[in-house]
Amino acid sequence: MQVDRKEILHIANLACLNIKEEEIEEYRKNLQDILNFANIVNSVNTNNISETIGNTSNVNVFREDEIKEFKDEALLLENAPDKENNMFKIPKVI
Amino acid sequence: MxxxxxxxxxxxxxxxxxxxxxxxxxxxxxxxxxxxxxxxxxxxxxxxxxxxxxxxxxxxxxxxxxxxxxxxxxxxxxxxxxxxxxxxxxxxxxxxxxxxxxxxxxxxxxxxxxxxxxxxxxxxxxxxxxxxxxxxxxxxxxxxxxxxxxxxxxxxxxxxxxxxxxxxxxxxxxxxxxxxxxxxxxxxxxxxxxxxxxxxxxxxxxxxxxxxxxxxxxxxxxxxxxxxxxxxxxxxxxxxxxxxxxxVSKLKIGVPKEFLGEGINEEVKQSVEEAIKKYKELGATVEECTLDIANEALATYYIIACAEASSNLGRFDGIRYGYRTKNYETLKDIYKNSRSEGFGAEVKRRIILGTYVLSSGYYDAYYKKAQKVRTVIKQEFEKLFEEYDLLITPTSPTVAYKIGTKSNNPLEMYLADLCTVSVNIAGLPGISIPCGVDKQGMPIGLQLIGKPFGEETLLQAAYTYEQEIKFREKYKPQFKS
The missing domain is CATH 3.90.1300.10 (Amidase signature (AS) domain)
Structure with missing residues (x-):
């Protein structure tokens, strides 16, 4: 798969990242190199093989839906870059 | 003391x-x-x-x-x-x-x-x-x-x-x-x-x-x-x-020959072969076996790990915790600029690769395919563990390299993980123990890989070898500058 400039900008946008003009080529080339290497997976015969989902034999792990209170609300907000009245503050969206 | x-x-x-x-x-x-x-x-x-x-x-x-x-x-x-x-x-x-x-x-x-x-x-x-x-x-x-x-x-x-x-x-x-x-x-x-x-x-x-x-x-x-x-x-x-x-007298150990071949430093290889000889002397049954998945596992690893990382690191948005940009007007600016300024280049590289392999048009060819190859890799290990209690490989293809020699080449850096990633792909336990030093006096590690929840066998085999070679008594870090 060939990755062009347009594609790398599209992917960066999906990932919510800005890439500086002077970095675009480097990120493109890195991605291309790794994809060229990663293509080796397509040489493996996987007919009748299902995908691995999870890495243990655990299936459908359930628990009771009980509320457990986290006592230290203030501590949860402590790391917020901006807050007001016990809430996270963000710029106006509407 | x-x-x-x-x-x-x-x-x-x-x-x-x-x-x-x-x-x-x-x-x-x-x-x-x-x-x-x-x-x-x-x-x-x-x-x-x-x-x-x-x-x-x-x-x-x-x-x-x-x-x-x-x-x-x-x-x-x-x-x-x-x-x-x-x-x-x-x-x-x-x-x-x-x-x-x-x-x-x-x-x-x-x-x-x-x-x-x-x-x-x-x-x-x-x-x-x-x-x-x-x-x-x-x-x-x-x-x-x-x-x-x-x-x-x-x-x-x-x-x-x-x-x-x-x-x-x-x-x-x-x-x-x-x-x-x-x-x-x-x-x-x-x-x-x-x-x-x-x-x-x-x-x-x-x-x-x-x-x-x-x-x-x-x-x-x-x-x-x-x-x-x-x-x-x-x-x-x-x-x-x-x-x-x-x-270790009751143990049957497999040595996948692919992990002692191309890409493995000669001194590392020799040291691991010495260790294998030691296990034989100690009474273990040791045989060469085949596990021809090293490169496929590495590719699978980088696809799956980056895909999961791109999703996991989505939480860093500058809202609830972590770095927030000073440069914003809209909410979208906060997300994008905080992430772009807060993450380093390698993290961004991996998020981009992960986003790519999960994106529409490439999901089947990379992510889904890698998850199937993952099943194949698991099956290859399962087959070997029908026969063997443990596998031995080097831990790293080389000893420690000089600072700055690989950091600009991500793909070369990824090859350092050649011997270890397949163990994570298959969810197995693995241990690295020192087995010697190279001519420059840099330590070399031996990897033992066990069956799922086979930590006891792993520890017993590692302990037996360690007690025999007494690495800590012979070698100490020299803080060479």
């Missing part, structure tokens, strides 16, 4: 006999950190002042008052957890990771948080946003990674043991490069709650120690089901120290 030179089980003996106190131990390490940290740079946060306070008043228990170092991607209430990233430079977790809680329950005392590659993405600590940790055997070489701070701190005796995390080799590879013992448990044996997630289906927390006995002691503390981690497995608790028996 200084107290910092002892293993944890030796410290425990002395504590039990009332020959020393916890305060003596913490003071000894505090002094050692003051001497060595300026050369090594293993710590992101040092908490020796708090540790000294705690050591004056320890509770009862075998491990009470024993110090430890903690990788900086494990949440510690009240102490910064940075993941060596600008994104979390000032983040203080409001809760403890389950493993940290377990250490505290034992009365253990943290000496600080240890450096790593940013968000555990890397094999050298060169991708830490703060500093590159130096290898205690040669200060111009990398300590490996991503748990490079943990391995270097143990090797330089600034902590008696440490916690690391391993997604593709991040416990075993730095342990190999620093000449210490690193154990990655079976996926699901140790709770991941409070470990800042990189790739959730691969991550596992484990001990980095001076010897195998300490590894078993710390695994006893860490292992166990946790309702806060739905992937942790509910199996009966074991006492891993019971596996510290010097006997």
């Amino acid at each position: 200084e107290l910092y030179e002892l293993t944890v089980h030796e410290l425990m003996d002395k504590l039990n006999k009332n020959e020393i106190t916890s305060e003596d131990i913490v003071k000894s390490y505090t002094k050692r950190i003051e001497e060595k940290e300026k050369d090594i740079g293993a710590f992101v946060t040092i908490t020796t002042d708090e540790a000294l306070e705690k050591s004056k008043n320890v509770k009862n228990g075998n491990l009470a008052g024993i110090p430890i170092g903690i990788k900086d991607n494990l949440c510690t209430k009240g102490v910064k957890t940075t993941c060596s990233s600008k994104m979390l430079e000032n983040f203080v977790a409001p809760y403890n990771a389950t493993v940290v809680e377990k250490l505290e329950d034992e009365g253990m005392i943290s000496l600080g948080k240890l450096n790593m590659d940013e968000f555990a993405m890397g094999s050298s600590t060169e991708y830490s946003a703060f500093k590159t940790t130096k290898n205690p055997w040669d200060l111009n070489s990398v300590p490996g990674g991503s748990s490079g701070g943990s391995a270097a701190a143990v090797a330089s005796q600034m902590v008696p043991w440490a916690l690391g995390s391993d997604t593709g080799g991040s416990i075993r590879q730095p342990s190999s490069l620093c000449g210490v013992v690193g154990l990655k448990p079976t996926y699901g044996l140790v709770s991941r709650y409070g470990l800042v997630a990189f790739a959730s289906s691969l991550d596992q927390i484990g001990p980095i120690t001076k010897d195998v006995e300490d590894s078993a002691i710390l695994l006893n503390v860490l292992a166990g089901h946790d309702e806060k981690d739905s992937t942790s497995v509910n199996i009966p608790k074991k006492d891993y120290t019971k596996s510290l028996v010097k006997d």
